[in-house]
Amino acid sequence: MxxxxxxxxxxxxxxxxxxxxxxxxxxxxxxxxxxxxxxxxxxxxxxxxxxxxxxxxxxxxxxxxxxxxxxxxxxxxxxxxxxxxxxxxxxxxxxxxxxxxxxxxxxxxxxxxxxxxxxxxxxxxxxxxxxxxxxxxxxxxxxxxxxxxxxxxxxxxxxxxxxxxxxxxxxxxxxxxxxxxxxxxxxxxxxxxxxxxxLVQPMTVFFRISDVDDERVEQYVRSHPDDIRPFASIVEKARAQGRFPAPRRGVGMYKTLRSGVWRINTTRVLGRDGTNAQDLTSAEIEGRRQVDELMRFFRENLPGFERCELLDTASTVGVRxxxxxxxxxxxxxxxxxxxxxxxxxxxxxxxxxxxxxxxxxxxxxxxxxxxxxxxxxxxxxxxxxxxxxxxxxxxxxxxxxxxxxxxxxxxxxxxxxxxxxxxxxxxxxxxxxxxxxxxxxxxxxxxxxxxxxxxxxxx
The missing domain is CATH 3.50.50.60 (FAD/NAD(P)-binding domain)
Known part of the structure; x- marks a missing residue:
């Protein structure tokens, strides 16, 4: 340069x-x-x-x-x-x-x-x-x-x-x-x-989704105690088939104060430097693409997520x-x-x-x-x-x-x-x-x- x-x-x-x-x-x-x-x-x-x-x-x-x-x-x-x-x-x-x-x-x-x-x-x-x-x-x-x-x-x-x-x-x-x-x-x-x-820990674009069936989600998770994270068995099967869009072993999800609204901590962007503007830019692009793909996966594969909608995404990628x-x-x-x-x-x-x-x-x-x-x-x-x-x-x-x-x-x-x-x-x-x-x-x-x-x- x-x-x-x-x-x-x-x-x-x-x-x-x-x-x-x-x-x-x-x-x-x-x-x-x-x-x-x-x-x-x-x-x-x-x-x-x-x-x-x-x-x-x-x-x-x-x-x-x-x-x-x-x-x-x-x-x-x-x-x-x-x-x-x-x-x-x-x-x-x-x-x-x-x-x-x-x-x-x-x-x-x-x-x-x-x-x-x-x-x-x-x-x-x-x-x-x-x-x-x-x-x-x-x-x-x-x-x-x-x-x-x-x-x-x-x-x-x-x-x-x-x-x-x-x-x-x-x-x-x-x-x-x-x-x-x-x-x-x-x-x-x-x-x-x-x-x-x-190497540093990966970045994540958090997002929130609405219209989740809270009761059905909890019922499914409680009935699968061997899953290391919610829906891990579904995710692992999809990963083996090349259908899961993020390098994750389950779905990171946290109930909010609002009925049917959950925070999702599931995107994962590897190998980026959070002090480099070009890396941050590429992380934003990859993370937001993962959000779109995860939304489709959630609706098609996760019990209780069939009608979920994207509420919002974070203003910035999260750097760990x-x-x-x-x-x-x-x-x-x-x-x-x-x-x-x-x-x-x-x-x-x-x-x-x-x-x-x-x-x-x-x-x-x-x-x-x-x-x-x-x-x-x-x-x-x-x-x-x-x-x-x-x-x-x-x-x-x-x-x-x-x-x-x-x-x-x-x-x-x-x-x-x-x-x-x-x-x-x-x-x-x-x-x-x-x-x-x-x-x-x-x-x-x-x-x-x-x-x-x-x-x-x-x-």
Missing amino acids: TSWTYSRELPVSEPVDVLVAGAGPAGIAAAVAAARRGARTTLVERFGFLGGNLTAGLVGPCMTSYSLDGSRQLIRGVFEEFVQRMEALGGAIHPSKTQAGDPYAGFITYGHDKVTPFEPETAKSVAMEMCLDAGVTLLLHTFIADVISEDGRVNGVVCASKSGLHVQPAQIFVDCTADGDVAARGGADTVFGREGDG ETRRVVGDYVLSLEDLQEGRHFDDVIALCAYPVDIHDPAGAGGGVDDSFGTANYYEIPYRCLLPSEVENLLVAGRCVSATHEALAAIRVMPPSFAMGEAAGTAAALACADNLTLRQLPVPDLQHALVDQGGYLGEVLRP
Whole structure:
């Protein structure tokens, strides 16, 4: 590829205390937490609404926020408020009211106790109002195009929008882009994909269907307990005959709050790089073609789906894995298996390892990894090792391929985001670097905000 040198002067916006990049679950929680602590906070988001994969990706339900045995809610704080506000509007069911193996959990038992069904439009509204109530400045329809950094410090991000290009300076930056865009362009060390071959988990275009016979579907699934996923025996027969359009071993499907409406997590696009625009384009094309083919297959082959209709598709293909930032600590599978305690714990989680096969049809939640009833995420995983005034939260956090496959889902992302936003605000208020910030101060702030960090750290 040839190159072109391009130079121009860019307008510089008024500096803020905290700049949060990306308004998915981690970004929402980070922005709300920072603003509530008094930090002047701007949240930059590429879509015209908040939520990331919660809304644009149609991903749902939120996986468990409870311990693996379902006995204790671990992730609270901003996430709990988000759920309660949606529930008050009739747009969610609190996780305490769902159970493993029910239709809301996709009939999956392991790791799916206490999921949170929700309506994406309600999530958009509640996320926006929570940010505005907290005093967050929203900058929508805006993309982080580049980063200005020097000597291990980010000085500003270059924002691209219909208004053109401008620089947004801040004292502290929180990268919630999922792909670690700010961190990578700001000089942080990153790794990509799984160790050894660099392959990443496949992408999925979620979609919703209506006019499903709920009772007939549940009756069929309950009467076929040997199927590893709903309709697996039908799918396997069709795959052997070359009639199933996606590399899947069953149908991923989750009942919604609306009668006859289900979320479908069944398309699978292999071998694409979520940080490459051409790969994302081809993934969108392939994923949406799979949606059309799956709709035909569902109507012709699945009991209860004979009259189903396509309600909508996600605004964007869902990406499970790309860059991971190398932080002051890299969370490992062994940490999750042993339930290892960290003195700088900032979140407790329990979702098990969920690796979709990067090269085929297998994978998903796997009990063979043997994760603990709950495990901890340390503050050091949010600190890129090469940059001083930057935090990361969500899917780009510092973890191995296997550990990330457990903590990449919605509730842990909320918890990491809340910790990052709180740390950023505390550091700004006391004019400290993120590494100078006393961790006990951060932990007590999180607990005071309604978070849960174990029985030792209680109000």
